[in-house]
Amino acid sequence: MADDALIVATGIHKRYGRKRVLTGVDLVVPQGEVMALLGANGAGKSTLMRLICGLAKPDRGEVRLGGVSTRKAGHEMRRYIGLVAHSPLLYDNLSAWENLMFFASLYDIQQPEPRVEAVLHAVDLWPRRHDAVRTYSRGMTQRLAIGRAILHDPPVLLLDEPDTGLDPASAETLARLIRSLGASNRAILLTTHNLERALAWADSVSLLVDGKIVERAPTSTLTTDGLRRWLVETGSVG
């Protein structure tokens, strides 16, 4: 296990009712690495994300963030996690400014105004900061969701299909953000169904099949066709 690993999941098992979703996941994401987690729908990617960020508890196994077990950590541990989920986790009848100021107060950010301003500039939403989120396009909402996730500058960033429904321009902005964030000593774990983006955005790829990580490789050794073959061989795509 790498000493500098920010995310370490060991022997994770999780079932919902009779359905076994995760059956012994081992995963390590070192500091400064962007890892893409690939797998078919229902493979357990989102469940693994929820377990890592502490929204759910594993039946067996352990998640350690920065060397600290999430089972034993108090609520201060949540300060070190940023999550972009399927839904944007934003209040649609509040403006971007109000949303980020609300989360800044929950995260006890000192001098929240300059930080919120910097984040809104970074996600290219400063001109629309006072508009209600419900008036935003899908791409703008997703950029704000990323802004909310990085507002408190978390070392662990979990991006669950952040590119879903994005137009090419918004996807490019997202790619630039991920690259800039990944370069600043974070550990980023992202899921996507887009193989080209997985290869372009991530440093390594892990493949989740039937609740287990079955393959892991650096993206520098992979091509899109190779990755697609990999997925077909493991039954992750038809």
Place this chain on the structure above:
Amino acid sequence: MIGVERDETKLIARPVSMRLGGGMLAFLRKVWAVCAKDLRAELRGREVFSTMTSFSVLAVLTFGLAFDLRVPRSEMIAPGVLWVVILFGGVLGLNRSFGAEVDRGTLPALLLAPVDRSAIYFGKLLANLAFTLATTLVILGVMFFIFDVNMFHPVNVLGVALGILGYVGVGTIFAALTASSRARETMLPILLLPVMVPVFVAGVGLTAGVVDGKTFDDLRQWLGILAAFDLIFVIVAYLLFDLIWEDA
């Protein structure tokens, strides 16, 4: 885009400074943040207060029509009507308290915040208290015209406020419990109303006593029951709230 790259550099270069710990003051700041967010969202969306008030006013009018021809003196039924309408109207607001977070998918963002989750409970409680008290003021005004009974007596207002505090104290935790259930609209009243029997009995007893012109000494016992209920159930809810989200 040069502009964006410059801004990203600025974002990374500016380290985020967060207060750690902070004690009671930090806790209260977070309670207020949750409450203020709900109040602001309500000002924009007008989902909760308008629904509660419309239902409550209609319920008072319906009770007024139902009892107008059969009851010799409206003072006999007004206390019961008041508390029934508060409890039933209040359920509508309580349902939206966490239900709206689930429907909008924002609940995980609240649960991921590095706050003692009781701060979320107290923030929601305060917002629910504000909505229910505001609705009750409207109910009291409408009842004054429909039943010709003035229930703005200070002791009654104090009793109603205590009753509502206990009601939303228990209702907020039950709303959290049922928020993710598909049948939450029916589950919440089924779970909540039986627990509210002491508040209902003491509230009706107090309001009836005020309407009948009893002295403060005669009414003190009802106020005591309401205050004791508030104290016990708000503390119990505070202790239990974190356990609800063990596997959110």
